[in-house]
Amino acid sequence: xxxxxxxxxxxxxxxxxxxxxxxxxxxxxxxxxxxxxxxxxxxxxxxxxxxxxxxxxxxxxxxxxxxxxxxxxxxxxxxxxxxxxxxxxxxxxxxxxxxxxxxxxxxxxxxxxxxxxxxxxxxxxxxxxxxxxxxxxxxxxxxxxxxxxxxxxxxxxxxxxxxxxxxxxxxxxxxxxxxxxxxxxxxxxxxxxxxxxxxxxxxxxxxxxxxxxxxxxxxxxxxxxxxxxxxxxxxxxxxxxxxxxxxxxxxxxxxxxxxxxxxxxxxxxxxxxxx
Numbered sequence: 001x002x003x004x005x006x007x008x009x010x011x012x013x014x015x016x017x018x019x020x021x022x023x024x025x026x027x028x029x030x031x032x033x034x035x036x037x038x039x040x041x042x043x044x045x046x047x048x049x050x051x052x053x054x055x056x057x058x059x060x061x062x063x064x065x066x067x068x069x070x071x072x073x074x075x076x077x078x079x080x081x082x083x084x085x086x087x088x089x090x091x092x093x094x095x096x097x098x099x100x101x102x103x104x105x106x107x108x109x110x111x112x113x114x115x116x117x118x119x120x121x122x123x124x125x126x127x128x129x130x131x132x133x134x135x136x137x138x139x140x141x142x143x144x145x146x147x148x149x150x151x152x153x154x155x156x157x158x159x160x161x162x163x164x165x166x167x168x169x170x171x172x173x174x175x176x177x178x179x180x181x182x183x184x185x186x187x188x189x190x191x192x193x194x195x196x197x198x199x200x201x202x203x204x205x206x207x208x209x210x211x212x213x214x215x216x217x218x219x220x221x222x223x224x225x226x227x228x229x230x231x232x233x234x235x236x237x238x239x240x241x242x243x244x245x246x247x248x249x250x251x252x253x254x255x256x257x258x259x260x261x262x263x264x265x266x267x268x269x270x271x272x273x274x275x
Contacts, residue, residue, distance in 0.1 A: 164191020
């Protein structure tokens, strides 16, 4: 038995990765137990203790933000674990994931290359979420590195459509609103698209909107969403394989860094001429 502790089951951004993770375990005859944290590090520690006490021989953890007490517990118990949905070079832990900072930097650079000068960032809630912080910081760094461009506002928001809509509404009330929005995930971007349409704005003629994750929602909204594709299935399978090796005590295991892909669709265009 192994455990997977994820922030939430209510968001599709984890679905296909966890499914792929489970399929590899099933092939090896290993049972998966899943627990959620609601992005609360104290709950994560309780869930880790619960799963280990129930016999979980290894754990999949999401992201690298956790309590020192949790790190000490894992080290003391010598519980094999793999950290996913992020990646760090030269770390003393096993990561299977991607560089959120680099992916957001690249996506924002591509938006700026279209000619946008005023960028709004609807970040995920960065509290206890290193992935959301890295995406926010990568986007901000790309703008800072570009002459004449500026971030007009950064709004952290829970990963919900209504939160993305409300954040976009707030930005559109600015005297000089952004011509492009970089969103922490596709759900926030979908909410922003609703707000833009409520303001009678055409996407991308009046405002461009970019998401992150490339969940199924991204390709079915109108216009189809420009986003960053996360290699969820490959990541889930690789994480399962590495965790099984760790539980088996295999030596000299190393993490796996995967690439994201910028997917340009209809929600990104040049800024309006008046902007």
